Amino acid sequence: MSFHSESSPEAPSESLHYAGLIADPRVAQARGLLLEALEAHRNAIQSIRPPNPDLVPAYHRQLERLAAARGGAPYFPYISSGLGNGPFIELGDGSVKLDFIVGIGVHGMGHSDPRMLSATIDASLEDTVMQGNLQHDAASLWLCERLIALAKQSGARLEHCLLSTSGAMANENSLKIAFHNRAPASRVICIDNCFAGRSIALAALTDRPAYRTGVPKALDVDYLPMFHPSDPKGTTRGAIEGIQRLFDRYPGQHACLWLELVAGEGGYYPGTHEYFESLCKLCHERNVLVIFDEVQTFSRLSRPFAFQHFELDQYADIVTLGKITQVCATLFGESLKPKGPILSQTFTAATASIRCGLAVLDHLEKSHCFGRDGWNMRRHKYFQERLESLAKKYPGRISGPYGEGMMVAFTPGDGSAETAKNMLGKLYDLGLMGFVAGSHPTRLRFLPPPGVTTEAHIDLACGCIEAAVKSM
Ligand SMILES: Cc1ncc(COP(=O)(O)O)c(C=O)c1O
CATH class of the missing domain: 1.20.5 (Single alpha-helices involved in coiled-coils or other helix-helix interfaces)
Incomplete structure (x- = not known):
């Protein structure tokens, strides 16, 4: 290799x-x-497996210690053994789960992938574990250049790339660039139900009051209604009217429009080209910058970037990405290059993350994940058809599916948070890992690893979903 x-x-x-x-x-x-x-x-890890009863007591003790150490139980009773195979992961109790959430979209090559091991071996032989703003290795340059080349594939003007260690930091950097360039404008426009990350500034953007409990307000944010497929024209018109009202109410005060092109944490609602373009166009007419957050969407649709999938290249002023790339990044155009020292961090990323990020990009491109008929869209269709037939077979117990590309969701039962959580727990016990998304309704979502998921894995996942639905 x-x-x-x-x-x-x-x-x-x-x-x-x-x-x-x-x-x-x-x-x-x-x-x-x-x-x-x-x-x-x-x-030895080929499919879902129940726990080994001999390992269960010690595993529970470990989980209790973990809860004590981190000040609360983890969301899932999950401590990995350290070994997996593709989308399968072995846990410390000997069970094997089909992991269709992969750390919320991070492990795009699944678990224990040989290409990732090889990249990690290269990294482990480098002089330092971490890279930073005072020390860049050659692979940092390769990754930046690779991301820029991908971003510019169909005309976006994104000449620069700044690496960082979290999606939140990539978004913080994007907002700083926007405010710096549009000072004194200080307001941000977002879409209902959005999620931007967990810093204090991003808690202000994220449309979840519970995530701001006790957190002081850091930014002035205005919200527009989300696109909804039940009323495409009405919701698009509502957002256009909304943004015009905002521009009238706060003239010259908006620095940027910050957008997720598929609302991730918000419940897997994709917008459309028309919806996004009408908003982006109005922003550019008013000198308001457009930021696309691709932290969750990157590499999961028909093109590497969701802004390419939705043909919005000309509006991409600043773009953030993360998760599947193992390293997070903020891409921006030449005209937005900061004129002062507003951007820097000790760490840009771990040396292994950078080399693994490159290995992920190599594999996704080589294995034809992209393209209107590429694997991401084909697997989406396959998963969607399987879920549609379950929805027909069990009316009222499952509806949907929703999402785009390798972001797939359905609504269990009445759409309440409680029903979704119960079903998520049932799926976990049956061996399938997913996660919740959105509220009113709360959905169950899946982020299968694009680099390794096959139709057989999707069949296995749908078997678990059917078993869970039957028991509701
Ligand atoms: C769309 C979006 N933006 C930003 C973030 C924040 O990324 P991180 O958790 O790496 O800070 C997430 C994380 O789930 C996300 O989904």
């Missing part, structure tokens, strides 16, 4: 000592042995 990502524009010079280390036959041999061992052990 090659030691540097295929996306690197040039191989490191043989005269450099790191290149010598990587090419050392002992490293090649060790890499081969590690990959062989991984293969042998991960092959």
Whole structure:
């Protein structure tokens, strides 16, 4: 397996000592042995499995210690054994789950992937565990250039890329760039039901009052109605009228429109080209910047970026991404380059995250995830058809499906938070991991790993969903 990502524009010079280390036959041999061992052990994990009763008491004690250490029980009683295989993960009680949420969209290659191991071996031989703003390795450059090239594929003017360690930090940077460039404008426009991250500023954007409990208000945010497929024209018109009213009420005070193109935490509501374009156009006419948050959507639709999927390239002033890339980033255009030292962090990312991010991008492109008829859209259709037939078979107990690409959701029963949580728990016990999204209704959502999910995995997931629905 090659030691540097295929996306690197040039191989490191043989005269450099790191290149010598990587090419050392002992490293090649060790890499081969590690990959062989991984293969042998991960092959034992092939499907869902119940817990091993002998391991359960010690596992419960571990969960109790975890709850005590972190000041509350984790959402799922999940402590991994450290080994998985594709979308399957083995837990410390010996059970195996089909992981269709992958840390909320992070592990796009599933678990224990050999390509990720190989990238991690390269990273582990580098001089430092972390990269930062005072020290960039060559792979940091390759990743930035790769993301910029992907972003510019169909005309977006995004010439710069700043790496960071969380989606929240990528969004913080995006807002800073916007405010800095549009000062003194200080208001942000968002869409109902949106989620931007967990910092104090982003809690102000996120449309969940509970997430702001006791948190002081950091920003002035105005909300527009979300697109809804039950009334495409009406909801689009409502948002257009809403934004015009905002511009009249606060003339010159909006720095940016911040958008998720598929509302993620909000319940898997995609908008449409027409809906987004009408808002973005009005913003550009008023000198208001457009930020697309692609932290959850990146790599999950027909194109690497959702703004490309919705053909909004010309409106992409600033774009954030994260999760599946293992490293988060803020992309922005030349005209928005900050004129002062407003952007910096100690860490840009872990050395392994950067090399693994490159390996993910290589694999997704090579395995034809993208394209109107690429694997992301084909698997979406397959999953959707299976859920539709369950919805017909069990009317009132499951409705939908919803979402776009490798973001799939359905509404269980009456759409209450309680029903969704109960069903999520049932699915977990049956061996399928998903998560909740949205409120009124609360949905169950899935983020299958695009790099490794097959139709057989989707069949297995739908078998679990049917068993859970039957028991409702
Ligand atoms: C759309 C969106 N933006 C931002 C974030 C925040 O990312 P992070 O949790 O890495 O800070 C998330 C996380 O779920 C997200 O879904």
